[in-house]
Amino acid sequence: MKISKHNAEHYIWGEICDGWHLVKNKDLSVIHERMPAHTSEVRHFHQKARQFFFVLSGNATLEMDGERITLNSNEGLEVPPLIPHQMLNESNEDIEFLVISQPISHGDRILAEL
Numbered sequence: 001m002k003i004s005k006h007n008a009e010h011y012i013w014g015e016i017c018d019g020w021h022l023v024k025n026k027d028l029s030v031i032h033e034r035m036p037a038h039t040s041e042v043r044h045f046h047q048k049a050r051q052f053f054f055v056l057s058g059n060a061t062l063e064m065d066g067e068r069i070t071l072n073s074n075e076g077l078e079v080p081p082l083i084p085h086q087m088l089n090e091s092n093e094d095i096e097f098l099v100i101s102q103p104i105s106h107g108d109r110i111l112a113e114l
Contacts, residue, residue: 003023004032005032027103028104039088040089041086042086046082050078052079052098053071058073058096059071059072060095064084065083071097
C-alpha cells in the first residue's frame with residue numbers, strides 16, 4: 001500500500017508540530033514532520049538510534065553537538081548515536097522534513113544540556 005502524510009498515522013508533538021509515521025517498525029522509522037515558524041524540538045541524544053534528517057521544504061537549523069547547521073530544501077544531515085542535537089525552525093515559514101531512524105528512536109531519547 002502506498003503511504004503519504006495523507007494516510008499515515010498522525011501525531012502532534014510540542015503542542016503544534018505534526019508527525020506522520022511513514023514506516024514504523026522495530027528496526028526502522030521514517031517520519032514526515034512539520035514544524036511551524038519559530039518552533040523547536042528539545043535538545044536530546046539517542047543511545048542507539050542513528051538518525052538522518054532530510055528537509056523537504058523550507059530552511060531548518062539543526063544544532064548538532066554545539067554546531068548550528070542550516071539545512072535548505074533537498075539537503076540532509078546524519079546524526080550518529082550519543083550526539084546531542086536539536087531541530088529548530090527559526091524562519092517565518094513552516095518547514096517539512098523526514099526523520100529516518102535506525103533502529104527506532106522511540107524510548108531511546110535522553111534530554112541533553114547545552
